Amino acid sequence: MSSLLVKNGTIVTATDRYRADVFIKDEKVVAIADSLDESADRVIDAQGCYLFPGGIDAHTHMELPFMGTFASDTFHSGTLAGLYGGTTTIVDFAIQTQGDSLEAAIQEWHRKADGHAVGDYAFHCAVTDFNEDTRKEIPRVINEHGINSFKTFMAYKGALMVDDRQMFELMKELVKHGGIITTHAENGDMVDHLVQKFLSEGKTEPRYHVLSRPAICEAEASGRAIDLAYQADCPLYIVHMTCEEALARVKAAAARNQKVHVETCVQYLLLDESLYFQEGFEGAKVVMSPPLRKPKDQEALWAAINQNLVQHVATDHCPFCSDQKEMGIDNFSKIPNGAPGIENRFELMYSEGVAQERISLNKFVEVTSTMAAKIFGLFPRKGTIAVGSDADIVVFDPDKKHTISAETHHMRVDYSAYEGWEVQGKCRQTILRGTVAIDDNVPLVEEGFGKYLPREPFNRRY
Ligand code: URP
Ligand code: ZN
Ligand code: ZN
16 A cells, blocks of 8 residues: 655646645545645655646557658657656557458557556547448447547548548447547548649648648538538547637537537647748658648637637647658658657646636646546546546646757657747656656656556546
């Protein structure tokens, strides 16, 4: 039996903010009170610090095989980097290989993660080939593997993309069994056409990545997914939304009383498309899909967070090193799509969100942790600080400043999209299930400490 007492901190949840002591036994929070004097194996004095629920990043891709290479973080390195930056739980995507089963994908993701992840993890299941065999697998994926969320790609034609019929039929099946559909919303045919057009004109630089994926292409696919989900009466979660035009489709859905869940990612709030227009090949670092957008879209996304239209801020962490990006040196469409971010999300959202007064402290907790736990069936085990919940707590010093750099980060990638950014606030201790995992920048957990999290079927009354 291990025990930990965290004294004098200010607990912040999605709804509350109060000064209290927290007593942890084994993996759970067992007492919260004004003043506790339990004897404990260790006492942390959190005077002057916030106690936040451990961050949840509901969109990561560790070791993803993609575009002829693999994302450079393993479940070990990626979840460790997450812990340094206050993220204690990830939800990664087990992606079906076309022609193969969902079961094979899930087993493959377990092989990569089990015994290696240091942070806790769950999986979404990405369906790239919905057929009669796949249909039969759905109940087992939900009830036996504890995976309630199913991803479709409306882009990446010829590799991951499904058509509308597959998506609609999958939705109808999920309604029967308690699943939620999540989707990467871009019109894959439109993208494909524009990519071929630019290449045929000899336009090969990174800037043509954004020019071949205009906002309308994301808005159209978002609207189509929303309509299909409306007709199927299926809960829908749109991943990595980037722009005002797509948000307009979500607002239109709200006007007809349809609830659409929306995720954005920290890079879409903080970086813009001008990065693609830098000299040389520099723009390749931020080649991701959908691409970065305009400053007016960043404003729209921050507003949408405050209007509850966007519920979660993830990362889509999918890092590739510079030499991997160079696979597209002569052809922008061959640059592996994706960028790193898991280590920076939580602190950047505090620094650029709370400290810059764009969002409140409670909203910060809601979008970095609580809502992801609720939507994906992990609440109240995860996503809050409460008696009975897993003791996943970030002791956060709001006064400590630091500077982001690839030289000092822990993600396995040789650049940072935020190189040189000054950040207000720092995770001092990251506690995962009652164990101090990171202590003042020192890792204290071994490879394999992370646990797989089976999840409940989707509950519309979360
Ligand atoms: O560019 C991206 N987003 N890469 C990862 C795969 C995806 O689309 O989420
Ligand atoms: Zn995507
Ligand atoms: Zn992704």
